Amino acid sequence: MTSISPERIHVLNKHDVNVEGNYVLYWMIANRRLHYNPSLQYAVEIAQKLGKPLLVFEAVSTRHEYASNRIITFMTQGLLDNLEQFNAHHVRYIPWVSTPLQSGAGLLEMLAAKSCAVVTDLFPTYHPKYVLNQVKARLSVQFVAIDGNGVLPLSLGERAFPTAHSFRRHVHDHFAHHWALTPEANPIPKKHDLWIPDEMFESIIKASGVELTPFEWLWRVSQGGTIGENALSALDIDHEVSAVTAMIGGHSSAGVRLNRFMDEGLNHYHTNRNDFIKPAVSGLSPWFHFGHLSTVEVISRILEQEGWNSTFIDHSRRGSRSGWWGLSEPVETFLDQIITWRELGFNFAYYRDDHTSIDSIPDWAKKSLDLHRNDPRSNYTFEQLEAAQTDDELWNAAQRQLTRLGIIHNYLRMLWGKRILEWAPSPEQAAEWMIRLNDRWALDGRDPNSYTGIFWVLGRHDRAWGPERPIFGKIRYMSSANTARKLKVGPYLKRWAKDALQSNEFS
Template sequence: MPAPCELRRRVLCDLPPHPESQYILYWLTATRRLERNHALDQALDWCTKLNKPLVILESLRSDYRWSCPRHHRVLLDAMAEHIAAIDPCKIRYYPYVEHEAGAGKGLLAAMAQDAAVVVTDRHPGFHFPAMLEAARKQLKVRFEVVESVGLLPLDVAPGPLPSAYVLRRRMQKNLANWLGRTAADDPLTAYTWGRAKIRPQIEARWPEATTEELAPAMRLESKIPLAYEVPVTNWCGGTRPARALLDRFIEEQLPRYGERRMEATPTSGLSMALHYGFLCPSTILDATLASSDTSRAHILPELAKRANLSRGSRAGWWGLSEQVETFLDQLVTWRELGHRFADQNPDCERYGSQPSWAVATLDSHRADAREFAYTREQFEQARTHDPLWNAAQRCLVREGWMPNYLRMLWGKNLLTWSQDPEEAWELLFHLNNLYALDGRDPNSMRGITWVFGRFDRPFGPERPVTGKLRPMSSVNTKRKMALGEFLDRFNKVERLFS
């Protein structure tokens, strides 16, 4: 097993491990997979050092922001997958699903009473930083957090991130040192410490979820208080379905990746799997390299040679085909830009946190007459004058995704047709994070704040309402994309909400 990566680890409570305790506790939260997971490796490393068994706790609250059957379903799928994968390894896995808001309070602290060390995932997005801070205040045991977010550890090569170019250059200089250091592929196979016992009082007060309860056939409505107007989709959660999606993408879609970005279909469709942590970016990288008959080991010496010559150029750095390089730029530069920015700027979801030129230009156009203006309900129910905007919104509400390019247009038009930029900001976060399966991610922030000028530059000539922000229009988009089928399909939807 590779040595746990020190630069990915932070110690939040620096106490010595309890010698008399029963187990090592891994609280699985953001990295919802059992492979290539640095936090899991770290927990297993403690099992080896202290000769103690592992307990994996995975719990699901019901009252997190934007909680709804759509998000819940994929998380329950992953828990069911974990029961099946962990049970044969004789590790105590404890899945817990809250059936009423607040019922799970106290579970982590109770389980930590018998733990020598608690290890969990570190993630810069959504509620994870606040959750870690709350846990840190409660726990009276050694508490370590380990991130498995990107190819480069979050704490390596930090610094201001005004643009993707700046990060691309930094990544190109540093990646060769890190690409060889992935977490273990199959960390549970060598486990030998047996199944730990959980106190009966814990099992009685917070009963663990059974396979039957997690199965798709279970009617969520009957059990858990959620926003039921956001129904489940056909997407399944867990690493196995995510791998199947990856295989299909590599075989069928990657060879046309550049063109597919302008089609009204999911390009890889992997953002949901990345968001929930079902897949590690290095797994996607490996599959991508294999499709070009190469591997990390093979290209590493070349990347190391080129590192100091890097000019941050988008094409040519990997030495692979244009389609593959375009995909890797999204997976590496753009994805990691959002995560690093969120990590360094905890207030980046506040209106006004975008660059000052962008705030100023929107301010100076507040009083402009809007050619079209809609209420929150009209936007949510896809009742604007624009069939393309409505189709994109319907796709989001019904299926939990939106074509890549349309996502930008969707955001820009909503801003242009809103009464004021603050209202648009709040509504975009709400719609994106409630309906999109990949929502509530650092890249939700990256995408939405881009609409308002973040990671972009001023554009002329200045326009009404959006001033110097980069403009986009449905008319131009229709010229660039083949949209006939997409418009037919989603504009046929008569009732968006039942």
């Protein structure tokens, strides 16, 4: 028996648990944290039931298309944070970064051979999804993936929801039940026998052939700057995408940012989130993406602060953007983004294999874009866009923020995409360019919500708008001129000007 809700448990092969095994292996590939981690909770429970120790192995792959200094540095900072947390909880934890000589898949097979079962994380897109498909047939012990992606289990949806409106009703129907089943804040019991003694640990490492990643190398990478660059230079990754110093990976620094948002941002979220000087946003998407922080932790903090319980719910507001929670406007607006919009993207990626393709946009959008296929366009090249060399200074500033800092201001992210649709030779090319730019440069890229955002630009999860316009047809239109009229963009243009301080110290 386990305390994890069955909808989160995905058994990936037909093997039984091997009671003769030496330990339970948790292969951490997406929920890269100790807190609010249902995969860890499940692994602890099986280990305790079998009376076996636990080995947590956090694998960072450098062998995927967008692996770069930026991503590997942020992830390595997370590894060191986890190392400290697991040491403090007396659980064996191996932080590991793949090298040209040792890949993750082969290593997993070797470590799994002497284990009772392997527990891992379910993630519905990009490399973690690919890895699970690659290795699931190759293990000879039970292999279980746990879905810790959000407040609702992905399997509950049963289909891809086309709109935020329909998904919001799904959230309202299931939230209260699943909120009562959320994973524990700290899944490691105060007293336990999960520790692997030194001698046994050494023999596991020897038998598996794993080459441990040296602590000193991890530390050097985590420093970023020249020290980090030198440490990463031997890896076959994208070195042009440099590490950012304004955002440090790991649960601890996410906590600092979360505290700041709770104190200064949340109460103004509904009115000030598009502000250019001090946007009232959490800025947490990179930490959510790498699993360093669970959205469940953030939502718990907020609901606790509000003294919320299910008696607050106004059932007459089912499906409405506000009013259902019985909370203040800023809090309800934030909950709608972090639950409805975020989990809509995860739902779509889970049920639609084509979620990274333009095939996934609705028929009305396909038809409308097709009708305007031959409309005249500016035809910038991809290289011009990547280098922020357009005639639109606001767009260039957003692109520079992306390449220098690894994120774009929330509101400008939409404008950024809409202008690429306007400039690329075709809608298909626009989708491909947005994905290439966002997945390469954004710290939170390669996420289900990267593709929600990018295909929202092309009409997914949206409706038809009038008047019909060149290139866009009935797709929602946005322009830099309108944005500049609506919002005070001056400080932003200055901060991300071509000749502005090249530092990425500012967030």
